[in-house]
Amino acid sequence: MKVFRFFLCLALLVGVVGWAYAYFYVKDRESTRTSELIAQIEGISGDATRGEYVAAMGGCIACHTHVENGGELLAGGVPIETPYGTFYSPNITRHDAAGIGQWTSEEFVLAMSVGTSPNKQHYYPAFPYPSYSVMSVQDLVDLKAWIDTVESVAEPAPEHDLTWPFSVRSGLLVWKALFFDYSRTMDLNDRGNYLVNGPGHCAECHSPRNLLGGLSARSLSGNTRGPDGESVPGITLQDLSEWSIQDLELFLEVGITPSGDFTGGHMSDVIEYSTSLINEADRNAIARYLLSETNNP
Ligand code: HEC
Ligand code: HEC
Structure with missing residues (x-):
């Protein structure tokens, strides 16, 4: 019994220390990257025509439009089957409640580049932000300008249907600490590399x-x-x-x-x-x- 209790305490301790480590690690990287990005957004304005082209580079429409069901452009609801359950892509039209209509460009850039929502929730990597994270701030601000011109759709997408423990969003903290590279950068002049490993998310x-x-x-x-x-x-x-x-x-x-x-x-x-x-x-x-x-x- 004593041995069992010892190992149970040890396991709990390792769990708590691991969680705390992940928390501070992610917080530190995230705030460094966030300040860098915010400094870059200053003075940049978006061009919707270029943004439509960026949406093609990023393949956003394929995941965020339920073409098979006759869904509206960017209204989401596309099921993505994975070993962890089914994800449904969100509505990213400019609707205030059902979509991302209330987001600022800054919030949009942070969602795409660090995988964190305006209310500081971590995103699942079913949303390929680990690839989008190297996209230029100009491309992202243009993309947001285009999204702002797309017809607003009032219907929210269904909630994800995931198995426990993957359904617990806060667990993504550990995923990010282990697998998300906050410091990945890319030479924007190396166009093919940028398209493949950035927006193209191949x-x-x-x-x-x-x-x-x-x-x-x-x-x-x-x-x-x-x-x-x-x-x-x-x-x-x-x-x-x-x-x-x-x-x-x-x-x-x-x-x-x-x-x-x-x-x-x-x-x-x-x-x-x-x-x-x-x-x-x-x-x-x-x-x-x-x-x-x-x-x-
Ligand atoms: C492989 C499918 C896929 C592709 C491609 C994709 N997304 Fe998504 N996206 C998702 C999923 C799934 C989520 C939900 C993630 C979550 O709940 O954590 C999401 C979430 C988002 C969110 C957050 C929405 C919210 O309500 O919090 C934004 C913004 C977004 N995507 C924009 C884009 C843009 C812009 C592109 C193209 C550059 C894109 N996505 C490409 C699947 C995709
Ligand atoms: C959503 C998943 C997905 C993404 C993203 C994706 N691919 Fe593919 N790709 C596939 C699948 C699945 C196949 C095999 C299709 C088949 O069996 O006909 C494939 C096949 C290919 C092939 C043919 C390979 C062969 O030997 O026949 C090439 C080339 C290719 N992809 C290039 C790319 C490039 C470049 C990108 C990024 C711009 C990319 N793919 C992004 C899923 C994807």
């Missing part, structure tokens, strides 16, 4: 994940347990050895592979709402990045 599907849903390594080496249980092929330089730049450009525009097949599953949504809508120069930048040595882990 790694969110094409990288393997550990049991807690952390991206084990941001390599694009494939994932047998992708969204909705789908298997996602690797797209590293090695995996794409049979592809030319032109093959990739054509694939990203219309979804046809070098062997003449049309791609299916989630990749067809990525093509429809994202890579077919960006310009040729950006598709070329993505193709060049994928076939570069940087993409050879």
Whole structure:
């Protein structure tokens, strides 16, 4: 009994110390990053036309519009099946109560870059903010300006339906401490790298994940347990050895592979709402990045 009590106390102590550590770690990183971002927002104004293009770079529409159900643009409600339960994407139209109509640009930038809501709740990584976190503040402020022009929808999206303990949002504190990289930065002049690893969030599907849903390594080496249980092929330089730049450009525009097949599953949504809508120069930048040595882990 004594031994049991000893181990129980030890386990509790480790739990409390771990939680406190995660709390202070996350708080510290988050406030540093927040001040950096706020300093950058100063004096930036948003351009809705550019913002619409940023929405295409980020594939926001595919996740936040329930096309199958005839849902309105950005009104959310799209179910995302995961091993932890079903997420429903929120309504991100400018409706005050059901959407994000009351948000400031600053709050929007923080949600996208540090994964924290205006009332300081942590977001689930089913929202790919760990990729969006490197997006430029200009891109994000433009994106917000576009969202502000989209028709407001009064209907809120359903609540997530997750299994315990994943349903406890505050547990995301530990997830962030373990897996969220607050200091990831990106050279904005390296356009292909930026599009793939920032807004394009290709790694969110094409990288393997550990049991807690952390991206084990941001390599694009494939994932047998992708969204909705789908298997996602690797797209590293090695995996794409049979592809030319032109093959990739054509694939990203219309979804046809070098062997003449049309791609299916989630990749067809990525093509429809994202890579077919960006310009040729950006598709070329993505193709060049994928076939570069940087993409050879
Ligand atoms: C893979 C699907 C997916 C994609 C792609 C995606 N989102 Fe989301 N988004 C979600 C989910 C799921 C949530 C809810 C997260 C939570 O509850 O913690 C969310 C939450 C949000 C929120 C917070 C809303 C609120 O009410 O607190 C905003 C803002 C948002 N997304 C904007 C965007 C933008 C802008 C893009 C494109 C750059 C985007 N999302 C792309 C799935 C996605
Ligand atoms: C929502 C998940 C998801 C995202 C995000 C995603 N992909 Fe995919 N991708 C897939 C799936 C699933 C397949 C396999 C489709 C099939 O079986 O036809 C695929 C296939 C591909 C292929 C074909 C590989 C082959 O060997 O046939 C390429 C190239 C590709 N994706 C590139 C990208 C790029 C570049 C991005 C980022 C801009 C990206 N993908 C983002 C899910 C995704």
